[in-house]
Every structure is written in structure tokens, then in C-alpha cells.
Amino acid sequence: MEMKKAFYSGFVSIIGRPNVGKSTLLNALVGEKISIVSDKPQTTRNRVTGILTLPEAQVIFLDTPGLHKPKGRLNEYMVKVAKEACSEVDIVLFMAEADKNPGEAEKEIIEFLKGLRTKVFLVINKIDLVQKDALLPLINKYSSIYDFAEIIPVSSLKGKNLPDLRKTIIDYLPEGPQYYPEDEMTEQPERFIAAEIIREKIFRMTKDEVPYSTAVLVEEMKEHGDKIYTRADIYVEKDSHKGIIIGANGQMLKKIGQAARKDIERLLGSEIYLELWVKVKKDWREKPGALREMGYK
Numbered sequence: 210m211e212m213k214k215a216f217y218s219g220f221v222s223i224i225g226r227p228n229v230g231k232s233t234l235l236n237a238l239v240g241e242k243i244s245i246v247s248d249k250p251q252t253t254r255n256r257v258t259g260i261l262t263l264p265e266a267q268v269i270f271l272d273t274p275g276l277h278k279p280k281g282r283l284n285e286y287m288v289k290v291a292k293e294a295c296s297e298v299d300i301v302l303f304m305a306e307a308d309k310n311p312g313e314a315e316k317e318i319i320e321f322l323k324g325l326r327t328k329v330f331l332v333i334n335k336i337d338l339v340q341k342d343a344l345l346p347l348i349n350k351y352s353s354i355y356d357f358a359e360i361i362p363v364s365s366l367k368g369k370n371l372p373d374l375r376k377t378i379i380d381y382l383p384e385g386p387q388y389y390p391e392d393e394m395t396e397q398p399e400r401f402i403a404a405e406i407i408r409e410k411i412f413r414m415t416k417d418e419v420p421y422s423t424a425v426l427v428e429e430m431k432e433h434g435d436k437i438y439t440r441a442d443i444y445v446e447k448d449s450h451k452g453i454i455i456g457a458n459g460q461m462l463k464k465i466g467q468a469a470r471k472d473i474e475r476l477l478g479s480e481i482y483l484e485l486w487v488k489v490k491k492d493w494r495e496k497p498g499a500l501r502e503m504g505y506k
């Protein structure tokens with residue numbers, strides 16, 4: 210009788226300060242764009258799951274908002290989400306950057322990690338930006354602060370060492386069930402993903418404070434003939450921000466909609482008709498009721 214091969218499964222949280230490449234890493238590991246990405250810090254606001262299913266294992270990755278000193282209620286919520294994502298996982302991936310020495314932000318995160326009973330890997334990202342001989346001194350600096358279970362240098366953007374990282378993660382996972390069907394890549398609802406994609410385009414196409422004061426709620430998503438009719442409200446805090454997002458003759462809103470529609474269609478595998486509305490909700494980031502309404506609860 211043939212022995213049944215062991216199957217491994219578990220949960221892996223990705224943490225680090227803002228803009229270290231957590232979302233890029235999640236997308237690269239899963240092989241699909243699950244988490245939105247921009248070059249602005251604090252793009253990710255909620256915990257986002259990405260599911261990697263292989264013949265021998267299933268890994269559920271949790272992408273988290275960047276850990277930082279929070280200013281305001283929305284930022285406090287984001288830091289709370291990130292820390293809570295570390296409490297019930299099998300492995301924590303702490304991401305740092307190859308071209309930066311550990312600073313106060315990294316040391317504060319490491320102090321938080323010391324209170325966990327979970328295995329922690331140090332994932333040094335952006336190795337494509339430095340010479341090889343610069344890595345060892347950096348590894349020594351981090352090793353002197355914390356005893357990491359593994360230290361793996363990678364480039365999320367270029368895909369360097371990601372197979373090693375995947376393999377090492379699986380080596381540490383316990384035997385367990387397959388939690389999700391093999392074709393499922395996230396547990397996020399379609400409305401959440403659509404809203405996040407629209408928000409990503411706003412982050413990429415608008416400047417300064419505007420994207421940070423923006424929230425997106427998909428109010429309707431239903432089949433309409435051979436397309437999925439999708440209506441989303443974009444909330445901003447000021448009338449001036451509303452004007453920027455709409456743009457002259459509605460051109461900016463049109464650009465945001467066109468770019469978002471392409472990504473949403475690719476993820477849903479279906480044509481969509483996307484309708485966007487821009488509304489002002491003053492100071493929503495500081496009001497608990499408004500934060501809950503926007504899905505930050």
C-alpha cells in the first residue's frame with residue numbers, strides 16, 4: 210500500500226515598517242496581484258491574505274500595514290491590525306531593506322517581536338540595490354539585536370531567492386489540512402479587492418495628501434447582461450480633494466476608472482462596467498463611526 214505523502218499548511222504574517230516591500234513580496238510569493246502596491250508609504254490599511262497552494266503545502270500569507278508611530282485614529286487602527294496579525298501565525302516574516310541599517314523603527318519592531326512566541330525570519334529585501342559584500346555586515350547588525358530563526362536576503366521585485374524563501378517557510382510549517390481550494394488565491398471578498406484596486410490607482414495618480422484622505426466603498430456589484438456592473442463611492446475629506454480626483458472635465462476620474470477596470474477584469478475574469486462617484490465626508494479618518502463605515506473596524 211502506497212504511503213500518503215505528508216501535507217504541510219500554516220499561516221505566515223509579513224510585517225515591517227512602511228514601504229519595505231511587504232505587498233510586493235506577498236504578490237510575488239503567491240504569483241498574483243492580491244495586495245495593492247504604490248511607492249507611497251502606508252498604502253496597505255487592512256490585513257490582506259494571499260494563498261499559495263503547492264502539491265505538498267498550503268501557505269496563507271497575511272500582508273499587514275506598515276508598523277509606525279501612529280498619528281490619528283486611522284493610523285492607530287492600522288498598527289493594531291499589523292500587531293494582531295502576528296499573534297496566531299506559525300511564522301512571522303520581518304522585512305527590512307538591504308540598503309538601510311537598522312534604525313529606531315526597526316529596533317522598536319524587534320522589541321515587539323521579542324514578546325512573541327512565534328518563529329521569526331528576517332527577510333532582507335531589495336538586495337538588487339546593493340553590492341553582495343554589503344549584506345554580511347547588515348546581517349551581523351541584525352543578528353546582534355535578535356536571534357532570528359532564519360535570515361534570507363531577497364529581491365521581491367526581481368524574484369531573487371524567492372524559491373529559497375518559499376522552501377524554507379514550508380520546512381518550518383506543521384503537517385496540516387488544505388484550508389482553501391487550490392484555485393483560491395485570497396479570502397478577501399470581490400468587493401474588497403475591487404475597492405483596493407481603485408484606491409491603488411488613486412495612490413498612483415494623485416499627489417501629496419490626497420490619497421491618504423481617500424477611502425473607497427464598492428456599493429454595488431451585480432451581473433448585468435454579460436458584464437458585472439460595479440458602482441463605487443470614493444470618499445475624500447475636502448472639497449478641494451474632490452476636485453483633484455475628478456480633474457478638469459472629469460479626466461482624472463476617467464483615468465482612475467480605466468486603469469482600475471483593467472485590473473479588476475483581470476482578477477475577476479469577467480468584463481465589468483465601472484461607475485465611480487466622489488463624495489466628501491469631512492474628517493472621516495478621525496471619526497470612529499466613519500472609520501467603521503469605511504470598513505476599518
